[in-house]
Amino acid sequence: MTRVDLLIMIIAVAALPLLYLQLWGPNYRGTEVNIIVADQKPQRHSLLRDQTLAIKGKLGDSIITINNGKAAFIESPCRNKQCIHSGWHSRNGDTTACLPNRITLSVVGDGIARFDSVTF
Amino acid sequence: MSLNVNWLKHFHLFTLASTTRSVSFLFALILLSGVVACSSNDDEPIYRNQILAFGTIVEVTLFDIDETEGDRLSKDIREMMEEFHHHWHAWQPGPLTALNNALSQTGYSKISAEDGQLIAQSLTLAKTSEGLFNPILGKLIALWGFQGEETPLSPPSKQNIEEAMTLIPSIDKFTINSDDKGTHLSVASGKPIHFDLGGFAKGVIVDRSIEYLRRQGVNNAIINAGGDLRAIGSAGERPWRIGIRHPRDLGVFASITINKDESIFTSGDYERYFEYEGKRYHHIIDPRNGYPADSVASVTVLHHDSATADAAATALFIAGTQQWQRIAKSMGVEHVMLIDKENKVYLTPELAQRMEYEVSPPPVVEIRELP
Incomplete structure (x- = not known):
């Protein structure tokens, strides 16, 4: 795994909570x-x-x-x-x-x- | 921008499990999360309104129509539905009750060509459904008390049900003729006649509402009357996406996207029911025995016209898991899904290809070909 791969992985994992909120969070709340x-x-x-x-x-x-x-x-x-x-x-x-x-x-x-x- | 949130949701779950295996997937995920963020902030030009008409909530959904025009179209649809509701109301004084009285007293009535066409269509659907959809069950429905807005408190007695069953005329006893003097409906049964087009009229008025919208130049719309709908066109670049209610939960069981012009009608034992001494009695009465049909929890039918979909959803609910294929074939319906009381799904191959399940774990599914 290169440093670039590691960086991408860190960014992606950090983005997951945002994605969760985007899909199941406030957008579906009235x-x-x-x-x-x-x-x-x-x-x-x-x-x-x-x-x-x-x-x-x-x-x-x-x-x-x-x-x-x-x-x-x-x-x-x-x-x-x-x-x-x-x-x-x-x-x-x-x-x-x-x-x-x-x-x-x-x-x-x-x-x-x-x-x-x-x-x- | 086209956005299929449901697909993205599943992709998201899959990707979570694959995190350590594939950097490529993670990269794709980041890109997709950007797509989601952009798309969900875009306001789609969708007009939505709810009106009370035809004894139910009617949802009007229009793509790329402004509020003023949407309100005007909604008002026209509401008036059209209310007029139709009055005309075909089986229980309040009006044209249909007058027709029922005339047929009961003399066995004959002159009717308009348009009314004759609609009654003929209902009788044809009754025949192709082998009588499981039956538009002349009025007396039996009234005995159960499902004709009003309030659901009944207790079931009728066995004796009263047996008596009502003997008063249901045969579908074959009706004839409709047209000549230069008009259209004539006659019945040779000697029994009281009580047409109740409840399992069919909603489909007819949904079809007419869509025809009206098309005449007004609207080609991307959904008319949903109390949970039964017809959708035409699309929501811009993406297709209309329809949820199918879970029969034993408040959520959505499955979903499907609409292909240009389709009706989706569902009959379920949860729609109108009462409980008496621990037993549930719902509103879909089996004309063969006079009691609520007891085989499945819900049936969803997808068909090009709403009137057929409406009658077929009722008939196939009554047909149940053993007979639905034969009745569906006879009624010319190819897209059918039954959900039984244990949430097992039976469906045709045509519908199986398009169905996406929204429950986890996915249900047990049995695909059955029509004969």
Whole structure:
């Protein structure tokens, strides 16, 4: 192994944490949460500011909490509470909804999303 | 700049294991890390919007379209979907409920040529699926309670299911004729008729939304209606990349890139379900026995038109691991992936070549040729 090889190896190993962050780090983390109520203009809230929001939907108020970079439905007037059961959402592209109350919540970020769309 | 993050991720893992063996790979890695850094900072001109329409979340993704134009197109798509939803709603008063009433009372109704074409298409898909996709299961679906926005709390009684099964008319009893007086739909069953195009209508409206976008000059787009989508064109230099949801996890199980114009529809037992006395009951009802199909966790179908993909995803979910190949062949569907309850994957050779798995370790895969 020559000195040049050794230098390249050192630089490469030093670059790995950066590459890790680039691929799995903040770029996939969301920065804002986009909340849409049917027939209304979307509202955006920063994921960096902890707060609790009461969003009025078709059935009543859904309570959405933003905490430590994550957002979740914590109360909703729907019967099955699937929106609440979906848990916390923090990655760019994460989406959940309370369809009975006509409210969707999606996480958006500055970085690239891993997929352009998801089938489910 | 073209960027396939997923490929880079795998390359990265491989290279970690090879560090001490190959300086060349390390050099390549450094170059690639530069590519990643540049690319991920580039803002791709992709317009994304979510609208509530057709009783679900519809995601509109457009390449190289500004926000004003994107908002206009989204609004038009939403209005088109809502109108279609009202027209074909099986449970709220409207044209389809009027048609169901007329067919139940007199066995006949005059319909528009466009409606006749859509019903004829649904009946053809029902026949090619050997009745596993069935557009006249309305009474049975209503008995289970899956027709509303809220999922039911308990299953119906065995007796009620058996009774509902006796009221399902045969697909062969329907005839559609067109003459100079119009299009005529008649049924000779003597049973109450309840068309419910739920397993097919979403595909039709996704197709129509894409046709609308093309008429507007948009050739690079994705319309995703509640997890079922059609994608056309590309995201500039790179193809659209689609994730396929893990049936037992919140993450993505596999991914695929779109080749110019393709629909991807998935049916899963996780979409709408309730649990009663420790057992899960989901919304995909087997027309042969009146109970939720119980063989697989999800089925993904890739096809050029959404309407066929929609009906096929439902039919192949019900067909399960033993019969899906025969039904797929009969429906003219070549790209199919089934995931069973143990996460074992069954798929056609055509799809196997293109699928990338996003789970670690990769799943057990069985490739099966269609007959």
